[in-house]
Amino acid sequence: MSRPRAVIVVTGSELVRGDRSDRNGPYLAREALRLGLEPSRISIVGDRPQELEQALREGMFADLCLVSGGLGPTHDDRTVELLAAVTGRGLVLDAELEREIEGVSRLAAERQGRPYTDFRAGIQKQASLPEGAISLGLAGTAPGIVLDLEGRAVVALPGPPAELQRLWPRALDTEPLRRLLWRTSSPGHRVLRFYGVAESAVAFALEGCGGEGDGLEATVCARDLEVHVDLFYDGAGEARAETLAAALRRGFESELFAEDERAIEDLVLALCERRGFSLATAESCTGGLIAARLTAVPGASNVFKGGVVAYTDSVKEAQLGVPSSVLGRHGAVSAETAEAMAEGARERVGADVAVAATGIAGPGGGSEEKPVGRVCLHASCPGGALATTLNLTGDRTSVQRRAAVAGLHLLRRLLAQNRHEAV
Amino acid sequence: MSRPRAVIVVTGSELVRGDRSDRNGPYLAREALRLGLEPSRISIVGDRPQELEQALREGMFADLCLVSGGLGPTHDDRTVELLAAVTGRGLVLDAELEREIEGVSRLAAERQGRPYTDFRAGIQKQASLPEGAISLGLAGTAPGIVLDLEGRAVVALPGPPAELQRLWPRALDTEPLRRLLWRTSSPGHRVLRFYGVAESAVAFALEGCGGEGDGLEATVCARDLEVHVDLFYDGAGEARAETLAAALRRGFESELFAEDERAIEDLVLALCERRGFSLATAESCTGGLIAARLTAVPGASNVFKGGVVAYTDSVKEAQLGVPSSVLGRHGAVSAETAEAMAEGARERVGADVAVAATGIAGPGGGSEEKPVGRVCLHASCPGGALATTLNLTGDRTSVQRRAAVAGLHLLRRLLAQNRHEAV
Numbered sequence: 001m002s003r004p005r006a007v008i009v010v011t012g013s014e015l016v017r018g019d020r021s022d023r024n025g026p027y028l029a030r031e032a033l034r035l036g037l038e039p040s041r042i043s044i045v046g047d048r049p050q051e052l053e054q055a056l057r058e059g060m061f062a063d064l065c066l067v068s069g070g071l072g073p074t075h076d077d078r079t080v081e082l083l084a085a086v087t088g089r090g091l092v093l094d095a096e097l098e099r100e101i102e103g104v105s106r107l108a109a110e111r112q113g114r115p116y117t118d119f120r121a122g123i124q125k126q127a128s129l130p131e132g133a134i135s136l137g138l139a140g141t142a143p144g145i146v147l148d149l150e151g152r153a154v155v156a157l158p159g160p161p162a163e164l165q166r167l168w169p170r171a172l173d174t175e176p177l178r179r180l181l182w183r184t185s186s187p188g189h190r191v192l193r194f195y196g197v198a199e200s201a202v203a204f205a206l207e208g209c210g211g212e213g214d215g216l217e218a219t220v221c222a223r224d225l226e227v228h229v230d231l232f233y234d235g236a237g238e239a240r241a242e243t244l245a246a247a248l249r250r251g252f253e254s255e256l257f258a259e260d261e262r263a264i265e266d267l268v269l270a271l272c273e274r275r276g277f278s279l280a281t282a283e284s285c286t287g288g289l290i291a292a293r294l295t296a297v298p299g300a301s302n303v304f305k306g307g308v309v310a311y312t313d314s315v316k317e318a319q320l321g322v323p324s325s326v327l328g329r330h331g332a333v334s335a336e337t338a339e340a341m342a343e344g345a346r347e348r349v350g351a352d353v354a355v356a357a358t359g360i361a362g363p364g365g366g367s368e369e370k371p372v373g374r375v376c377l378h379a380s381c382p383g384g385a386l387a388t389t390l391n392l393t394g395d396r397t398s399v400q401r402r403a404a405v406a407g408l409h410l411l412r413r414l415l416a417q418n419r420h421e422a423v
Numbered sequence: 424m425s426r427p428r429a430v431i432v433v434t435g436s437e438l439v440r441g442d443r444s445d446r447n448g449p450y451l452a453r454e455a456l457r458l459g460l461e462p463s464r465i466s467i468v469g470d471r472p473q474e475l476e477q478a479l480r481e482g483m484f485a486d487l488c489l490v491s492g493g494l495g496p497t498h499d500d501r502t503v504e505l506l507a508a509v510t511g512r513g514l515v516l517d518a519e520l521e522r523e524i525e526g527v528s529r530l531a532a533e534r535q536g537r538p539y540t541d542f543r544a545g546i547q548k549q550a551s552l553p554e555g556a557i558s559l560g561l562a563g564t565a566p567g568i569v570l571d572l573e574g575r576a577v578v579a580l581p582g583p584p585a586e587l588q589r590l591w592p593r594a595l596d597t598e599p600l601r602r603l604l605w606r607t608s609s610p611g612h613r614v615l616r617f618y619g620v621a622e623s624a625v626a627f628a629l630e631g632c633g634g635e636g637d638g639l640e641a642t643v644c645a646r647d648l649e650v651h652v653d654l655f656y657d658g659a660g661e662a663r664a665e666t667l668a669a670a671l672r673r674g675f676e677s678e679l680f681a682e683d684e685r686a687i688e689d690l691v692l693a694l695c696e697r698r699g700f701s702l703a704t705a706e707s708c709t710g711g712l713i714a715a716r717l718t719a720v721p722g723a724s725n726v727f728k729g730g731v732v733a734y735t736d737s738v739k740e741a742q743l744g745v746p747s748s749v750l751g752r753h754g755a756v757s758a759e760t761a762e763a764m765a766e767g768a769r770e771r772v773g774a775d776v777a778v779a780a781t782g783i784a785g786p787g788g789g790s791e792e793k794p795v796g797r798v799c800l801h802a803s804c805p806g807g808a809l810a811t812t813l814n815l816t817g818d819r820t821s822v823q824r825r826a827a828v829a830g831l832h833l834l835r836r837l838l839a840q841n842r843h844e845a846v
Contacts (some may be wrong), residue, residue, distance in 0.1 A: 014644045016462055018452030019653065021444050025467065029441030039439055040474050042467040044448065051463050074626070076635075114627065162817065203497070204537065212499075221437045230442065281711075281732065287718025288704075288711030291732040295710025296820050298786055306738035308731055309704065309714040315729035315772055319742065349738055363721055394585065397719050 004063035004184055005040045006032035009055045011069040011079060012159055013046040023161045024068040031168065033232070036184030037064060047076040056086045063152050064180060069159030071142040073122025079156050080145070084130040087147060087154070091128040097135050097143055098127035104141050136170040139163035148176040190231040190241050192248055193258040195409050202227050202252065209247045216240045224398075224405045226264070227255075257412060264408040265293045271415035272303040272353060277381060279411075280351035281307030282320055282341035284332065285359035285375060289404040305351045310341065320344030333358050333370050335387055338378035346380060353381040353415070355407045359392075361399045375403040379410040386414045427486035427607055428463045429455035432478045434492040434502060435582055436469040446584045447491040454591065456655070459607030460487060470499040479509045486575050487603060492582030494565040496545025502579050503568070507553040510570060510577070514551040520558050520566055521550035527564050559593040562586035571599040613654040613664050615671055616681040618832050625650050625675065632670040639663045647821075647828045649687070650678075680835060687831040688716045694838035695726040695776060700804060702834075703774035704730030705743055705764035707755065708782035708798060712827040728774045733764065743767030756781050756793050758810055761801035769803060776804040776838070778830045782815075784822045798826040802833040809837045 008028045015022045022044055029039035040062070045051040047070065056079075059065030070079030084091050105119040129135060129145055136144035142158035144167035153176040157164040171177055194202060199222035206229070212218050215237025221228045229248060233241040249256055258267060272279050281291045291307040294300050308319045313332055316322040322340040330336040341356035359375030366372035373392040379385065390406055392399045431451045438445045445467055452462035463485070468474040470493065479502075482488030493502030507514050528542040552558060552568055559567035565581035567590035576599040580587040594600055617625060622645035629652070635641050638660025644651045652671060656664040672679055681690060695702050704714045714730040717723050731742045736755055739745040745763040753759040764779035782798030789795035796815040802808065813829055815822045 013640075014642045014653075015449075016452060016465060017456050017642070017653075018449030018462065019642065019644060019651070020646070021446070021449055023444070026438075026441035026444055029439060031441075033440050039441065040469065040471065041478070042439060044465040044467075046463065048463065055464070074630070108623070114624075118627070162821075200531070204541070207497070217436070219437045219440070219442065221442060223443070228442070230437075230440075283711075285718075286715075287723070287727075288706075288714030288730065288732065289718075291711030292709075292715045292823075295732070295734065295784075296823065298819055300710070301734060301788075304710075304734055306732045306734040306742065307711065308742070309711065309718070309729045311718065311724060311727055311729040318773065319729065319731070319771060348742060350741065361718075365724075396721055400715075400719065 003036055003038040003187070004180065005061075006037040006064045006066060007040060007059045007062035008032075008042045009052075009059050009065065009067045010042065010044045010159075011047060011052050011055075011067070012044070013076075015044050016046040024157075024159065024164050027161065027165065028066045028068065028168075032064065032066070034186060035172075035181055036186045047078060049078055049082065052078055053082045053086060056082055059154070060086060060149070060152075064177075065152075065154045067154065067156040068164055071126070071144075071156060071158050073119070073126050073141070077125075080129060083145075083147065083154060083156060087130060087149065089130040089132065092131050093124065094127050094129050094133075094135055097129070097137075098123060100138050101126050101141060101143070104138060108141065134174050134176070136167045136174075139166040144171060146171055146174045146176055151180075153177055153180055185234075188231075188233045188238055188241060190233070190245050191259055191261055192229040192231075192245060192256060194227040194229070194252050194255040195225060195257050195264075197227055197252050197255040199227050202229060202248065205248060205251045206244060209244055210240065214240055216244070218244070224402050225409075226405065257409070263293075263297075264405060264412060265297055268408050268411045268415065269294065269297055269300060269303050271412060275415065277303070277352040277415070278350075279304045280345040280349035280354040282345035282354060282356040283307060283309050284311055284316070284341070284357060285361045286357045286400050286404045286407065287311065287361075289400055290355060290357065290407050293404060293408065306349050308345060308348070316341060316344075320348060331370070333360055333374055333376060335376050335378070335389060338376040339380075339385070339387065342378040342380040342385075353379070353411065355379045355411050357403050357407045359390075359399070359403055361396045361403075363396060373399050375399070375406070377403070377407050377410050379407070379414045381414055384414060386410050426459055426461040426610070427603065429460040429487045429489060430463060430482045430485035431455075431465045432475075432482050432488065432490045433465065433467045433582075434470060434475050434478075434490070435467070436499075438467050439469040447580075447582065447587050450584065450588065451489045451491065451591075455487065455489070457609060458595075458604055459609045470501060472501055472505065475501060476505045476509060479505055482577070483509055483572070483575075487600075488575075488577045490577065490579040491587055494549070494567075494579060494581050496542070496549050496564070500548075503552060506568075506570065506577060506579060510553060510572065512553040512555065515554050516547065517550050517552050517556075517558055520552070520560075521546060523561050524549050524564060524566070527561060531564065557597050557599070559590045559597075562589040567594060569594055569597045569599055574603075576600055576603055608657075611654075611656045611661055611664060613656070613668050614682055614684055615652040615654075615668060615679060617650040617652070617675050617678040618648060618680050618687075620650055620675050620678040622650050625652060625671065628671060628674045629667060632667055633663065637663055639667070641667070647825050648832075649828065680832070686716075686720075687828060687835060688720055691831050691834045691838065692717065692720055692723060692726045694835060698838065700726070700775040700838070701773075702727045703768040703772035703777040705768035705777060705779040706730060706732050707734060707739070707764070707780060708784045709780045709823050709827045709830065710734065710784075712823055713778065713780065713830050716827060716831065729772050731768060731771070739764060739767075743771060754793070756783055756797055756799060758799050758801070758812060761799040762803075762808070762810065765801040765803040765808075776802070776834065778802045778834050780826050780830045782813075782822070782826055784819045784826075786819060796822050798822070798829070800826070800830050800833050802830070802837045804837055807837060809833050
């Protein structure tokens with residue numbers, strides 16, 4: 001597949017120092033891919049002029065160069081002046097943009113109780129654009145711009161992710177991008193999601209039936225007990241994508257849980273909603289993570305009623321009604337306690353379905369009999385229940401995250417009448 | 424400050440496509456900074472040979488080039504062959520490494536029920552290193568290597584973060600890295616963390632007392648209602664760092680909450696522990712996020728007893744004892760309900776201290792009187808309580824995250840007898 005190349009340049013000192021993870025690069029890469037471009041590189045640089053200039057120079061060789069950050073009012077914000085330099089253009093004051101930034105700055109001055117004159121120099125700077133640049137207007141106080149490079153294009157957007165995402169559609173609507181995207185066609189995309197299988201087994205199966213090539217690209221990616229397969233293809237690769245997908249479906253029939261990009265918490269909520277069930281959680285080692293994942297989904301309240309984070313034995317007894325005899329005989333980390341927690345959550349929260357998790361997240365608290373990573377899960381619904389005990393690897397937060405994912409998948413298996421049911 | 428330059432090259436198709444956020448780049452950047460190097464660029468590329476080769480070629484100009492990924496057994500794993508190409512070296516089979524990989528592969532073949540011969544070609548490939556390379560041994564099945572480039576060095580490590588982090592200390596212990604790091608000295612690092620102040624106000628104050636330069640670098644970074652200031656300095660900049668820190672301390676005295684890198688959940692747990700208090704949570708709109716953040720801290724069980732995720736009114740009544748009259752008169756999103764939730768959590772969970780959050784995370788559920796983003800928080804301890812109502816901006820998960828952070832800071836303010844108390 002030969003698609004136009006997109007290069008992404010992200011600038012921010014805190015990003016190149018690793019203080020914070022960049023979110024704009026992945027966002028713009030997904031967008032480029034969706035539009036039929038080939039995201040070939042994400043470069044993260046700080047605000048040193050020579051590093052940013054070098055990255056921008058390389059970006060000029062791409063069909064589309066997407067730049068995030070460095071559009072603010074201070075001297076460290078150098079994206080515009082360096083874009084002017086690498087494209088050999090002068091800077092010109094955009095009067096309309098200047099008025100817009102003035103208006104926003106007056107409000108900010110008032111709110112912050114600072115004299116408006118503090119902002120003056122910054123406004124002139126922010127309203128000066130490379131000759132011929134198309135202004136996308138403001139999101140926040142920083143502008144977005146598009147440069148037309150005759151067949152190629154540059155888009156520069158502000159660094160705050162919400163602002164970048166607000167201006168991006170406006171960039172797509174400009175003449176240079178419309179022209180560029182007229183040449184592309186979105187690639188076909190087929191998604192297969194597996195749970196409970198080794199990444200290498202899936203990769204091996206994929207190789208075994210021909211692997212990549214001939215208009216098809218594949219990625220296999222392990223994420224917290226799930227394996228995500230993405231097949232991208234053009235017209236020539238469509239039939240091969242179908243063959244590969246069919247082979248994976250056959251080879252890992254009982255591990256396949258989705259053929260779209262919905263997360264497991266979405267699937268669980270959809271299964272509950274379809275069956276008219278309300279949902280509750282009872283969490284010890286996951287400490288609220290299962291509930292937090294479920295409630296991150298808009299509309300979770302249609303299904304999810306609530307849960308108990310029962311970190312200590314006394315809370316397991318008082319809030320979930322786990323009998324002290326069960327805790328005494330089997331311990332807090334046991335299949336019996338997990339079952340009592342789930343049944344307790346159904347009763348106390350008044351929900352049809354519940355999942356419970358109890359385990360040892362570490363780093364301390366493990367023993368020979370019950371090592372760090374041991375997690376007991378129990379899911380219960382009207383007329384059925386499923387339980388499992390896992391020995392998870394990784395550090396504390398990995399164990400917690402994987403236990404939460406495993407708990408959600410246990411719910412899915414319990415709720416799906418059969419695994420072929422689309423939800 | 425002129426420090427040796429470190430360039431980081433991360434390879435992975437799923438990363439350059441934005442399917443997954445890269446964690447290795449930020450980790451290696453922080454490590455480079457800690458060791459007195461200047462992390463100047465993070466390049467993320469896929470497995471196309473020309474893109475990876477170009478990124479590696481650029482990396483050769485740095486004092487230290489750190490490479491993550493592309494060391495696996497398949498044809499897509501091209502880091503080693505391309506490193507050989509760009510350094511002009513041949514590939515040589517490392518017999519000892521070959522035996523190591525063989526051993527690991529036999530176990531994997533057995534576990535996956537696949538014939539060992541499937542692995543043969545991959546082993547030869549993985550055990551072939553550029554001439555003169557130093558093998559760091561295996562983590563998982565992939566090796567790590569160090570190349571000595573006479574004054575400069577290249578380190579290549581496997582992509583899975585846990586494996587990369589396991590082999591990294593071994594790389595530091597090799598002759599080329601020891602020689603390189605002998606020239607560097609760790610920069611001084613001063614940290615100031617603020618809550619409840621605008622990023623621009625802090626940046627403005629910093630500029631007002633001289634800003635960066637003369638051996639001092641500063642980053643100001645807003646994160647979910649917090650503002651993080653990091654000052655890096657060498658010998659010449661130390662006095663200026665002290666002056667700037669003192670000015671920020673004076674200017675934002677009541678907003679300063681930490682001068683180290685501990686997260687707010689760590690501080691809250693430490694404050695509770697110091698005062699001998701146990702802790703509980705009562706969450707509606709945050710859906711378990713506050714409890715999850717607290718329990719992500721190792722040893723949280725010394726302090727945190729548990730919590731209730733009371734998403735629906737019925738759970739607020741049944742599990743937290745919120746009177747139906749309060750819900751009826753003031754609504755679920757009200758200061759009165761938040762107070763009743765916090766008091767209910769203290770009583771039901773049997774904890775000394777509790778925090779409650781109730782609000783409208785959106786995107787639906789808002790009204791003119793109570794818009795999306797409205798969040799009521801209440802924190803209560805023996806002999807005291809604090810409450811606040813916020814109007815947060817952003818999408819659903821941003822509102823949830825910010826509400827959780829605000830709830831934790833409310834606890835901190837309640838628990839700190841005075842704000843100068845170090846915890």
